Amino acid sequence: MAFEQSPDKLVKRLAEDEKALARDLPLQFEYEVSIARIDGRPAANYKVHTWQRILLELTKSGHLDRADILTRCLLALRRDFRRPLLTWFKELFLSLKPTRAERLARQAELVELLAHPLPLVVNFAIEQLKDLLPEPGFALAPLLHFADTLLLRPDVKTGLKTLLASLAKLPKQDAAQAPAVARLLAAALAHPDAAVQERAAKGLADLLAAKKPLLSPAETTEILSVLLDQAELLGRAARTTLGPWLTASPPAPAAEAAATYAPLAPFVPELSPATAIAPVADWHELLFLTGQVLRHDDPLALERWLDGLLRLHGQLPAGHAVQLEPYLVQILPELKKASPFEAAALLAGPITIWWHAGLAQALLLSWANGFATSRVPDVEITAPHYTRTPLLPLDKQRYAQAESLLRQRQSLPLLSTPTHLPYWIAPTALVTRLVAYQQAATEPAVADLLIALARTAHANPGEAAAALQLLPQLQWAELRELLAWYFGPDLAVPTQPAPLGRRPAALQTSLAAALPELWAVAARTKAPAHEFPTLLARLGYDYAGIARPLRPTPEISTGENHAQQFQLPGQPTITYRWTEVYWHSPTEGPPPSPLLLYAPPQQKISKAAGSTTCC
Numbered sequence: 001m002a003f004e005q006s007p008d009k010l011v012k013r014l015a016e017d018e019k020a021l022a023r024d025l026p027l028q029f030e031y032e033v034s035i036a037r038i039d040g041r042p043a044a045n046y047k048v049h050t051w052q053r054i055l056l057e058l059t060k061s062g063h064l065d066r067a068d069i070l071t072r073c074l075l076a077l078r079r080d081f082r083r084p085l086l087t088w089f090k091e092l093f094l095s096l097k098p099t100r101a102e103r104l105a106r107q108a109e110l111v112e113l114l115a116h117p118l119p120l121v122v123n124f125a126i127e128q129l130k131d132l133l134p135e136p137g138f139a140l141a142p143l144l145h146f147a148d149t150l151l152l153r154p155d156v157k158t159g160l161k162t163l164l165a166s167l168a169k170l171p172k173q174d175a176a177q178a179p180a181v182a183r184l185l186a187a188a189l190a191h192p193d194a195a196v197q198e199r200a201a202k203g204l205a206d207l208l209a210a211k212k213p214l215l216s217p218a219e220t221t222e223i224l225s226v227l228l229d230q231a232e233l234l235g236r237a238a239r240t241t242l243g244p245w246l247t248a249s250p251p252a253p254a255a256e257a258a259a260t261y262a263p264l265a266p267f268v269p270e271l272s273p274a275t276a277i278a279p280v281a282d283w284h285e286l287l288f289l290t291g292q293v294l295r296h297d298d299p300l301a302l303e304r305w306l307d308g309l310l311r312l313h314g315q316l317p318a319g320h321a322v323q324l325e326p327y328l329v330q331i332l333p334e335l336k337k338a339s340p341f342e343a344a345a346l347l348a349g350p351i352t353i354w355w356h357a358g359l360a361q362a363l364l365l366s367w368a369n370g371f372a373t374s375r376v377p378d379v380e381i382t383a384p385h386y387t388r389t390p391l392l393p394l395d396k397q398r399y400a401q402a403e404s405l406l407r408q409r410q411s412l413p414l415l416s417t418p419t420h421l422p423y424w425i426a427p428t429a430l431v432t433r434l435v436a437y438q439q440a441a442t443e444p445a446v447a448d449l450l451i452a453l454a455r456t457a458h459a460n461p462g463e464a465a466a467a468l469q470l471l472p473q474l475q476w477a478e479l480r481e482l483l484a485w486y487f488g489p490d491l492a493v494p495t496q497p498a499p500l501g502r503r504p505a506a507l508q509t510s511l512a513a514a515l516p517e518l519w520a521v522a523a524r525t526k527a528p529a530h531e532f533p534t535l536l537a538r539l540g541y542d543y544a545g546i547a548r549p550l551r552p553t554p555e556i557s558t559g560e561n562h563a564q565q566f567q568l569p570g571q572p573t574i575t576y577r578w579t580e581v582y583w584h585s586p587t588e589g590p591p592p593s594p595l596l597l598y599a600p601p602q603q604k605i606s607k608a609a610g611s612t613t614c615c
Helices: 006-016 019-027 052-060 064-078 083-095 100-105 107-115 120-131 139-152 157-173 175-187 195-208 216-233 236-241 284-296 299-315 322-333 333-337 338-348 355-368 392-407 427-439 446-455 463-475 477-486 515-526 533-540
Strands: 555-562 574-583 604-614
Touching: 006 052, 019 052, 052 064, 052 083, 064 083, 064 107, 064 216, 083 120, 100 107, 107 120, 107 139, 120 157, 139 157, 139 175, 157 175, 157 195, 175 216, 195 216, 195 236, 284 299, 284 322, 284 355, 299 355, 299 392, 322 333, 322 355, 333 338, 333 355, 355 392, 392 446, 427 446, 427 463, 446 515, 463 477, 477 515, 515 533
Parallel strands: none
Antiparallel strands: 555 574, 574 604
């Protein structure tokens, strides 16, 4: 492309280039490149020769889809790009002058930007959102979730004040929002910046002083209690604003009838559009989730990432592996300075990865190498300090199953991927997935099916009835019998004697050999407090938490350790104290099979309940 042609001629030329419009120009939103200029002209001509002007002209003429460009700008802002590049995408979005309706349609993308580590992006998102809050189509709950995390950040004070001011106006328009807004404003009083405290204090004062009460007596008591707790941290302006409520005693909550605990029997999980888990939409979201997965603090993000990788792997853009490099460096820092040849050798060579977080890391490394090397089987989970995680081997099998499907390029889902919050699986989804495996002539992984059974919402009557209608499509007679009982009303497990000389199934066993353990998991999931004497005939052995419900006896113990810190001035002695809960199982020894999800792994299960460090 000639650099000497005028911008108008360049716009005209690009408008006639279908490949540039459909592929080349959109790619600028996906890669970290210098796109502020189209050539190396001096700074004097900078404002004339910019991609921003070119894209705006093409959007105005309709050669580029305006809605697509707006969305791509927000998706680009979610990425881990350099600050100047993020500023460029922000300015392009603002140059398009999006209407309120266009911003409202992209509220989810804007709200997610509140989690960005750079204040530049967070403040931009707040400016775009602040006038959308009163709109009928705006979802406030996600915004409040992200706003709560902003209260811990001292680097977004300006944006936070703007957001608090916008939120404080909501209760006047919709009183139902008052409790949630009041709690957030009260939490903001703990912010170290006096201006943020003052902004939150003004909003709270308006709520508490409203002529028509916006909070119930119990909610008012809750807010006043928070105010009293935060009183010593408040700056002068916030203290003055909230003075009338800081000196008053919190009113006693209205008398309520004595509450008694009664468990729901039976509990029916909600399987509705409101609780449905949205699958990963596209490559952009899958790439974004990859960073969240490596943080290893969101199990649901991990489940969606696994499902998205399996479902979208055949649809990923060419050269997508290049965009994984920032995440690979987090696992292997030596990749940062490696040459392409050295990087390829590192990705293909042996790598030591540990524990549960290592499973996702192993799958990512395998992905980056085109699944040429199986990484998941090499993840170390048997070291002595990891032995107290009995479900980890099962989860490793799930990852191994996902890696195997990806290596074979089979577009099959994991059976255990949840379909509804928090981790429920719709019965119809389970049967549909099993039929898909059947059509692909692929046997499901035992560990995957076990976890799927434990997550399946068998007690939802509508879904269970629909799943029973689908069961005739399933040709595996043994599984069809199990699921027919699982989704039906009868609690009595059909009698079926175990084969003579049968041994408990191990993790590597076939589905047919593990069928008795599948029955045990299904039975204990269906009725946790019920007794299943006929299960013993199917299993051929007994153990706590199988035929009879497990009722362990808890015991709390404390311990402490003293360590002298020779490297500190005065060589003080630090005392470490901790508390452990021991669950005494009525059965000695390890369980006969690792597939028994509800059986205790050993006689004494200990779990650290908390720890403190003091001098």
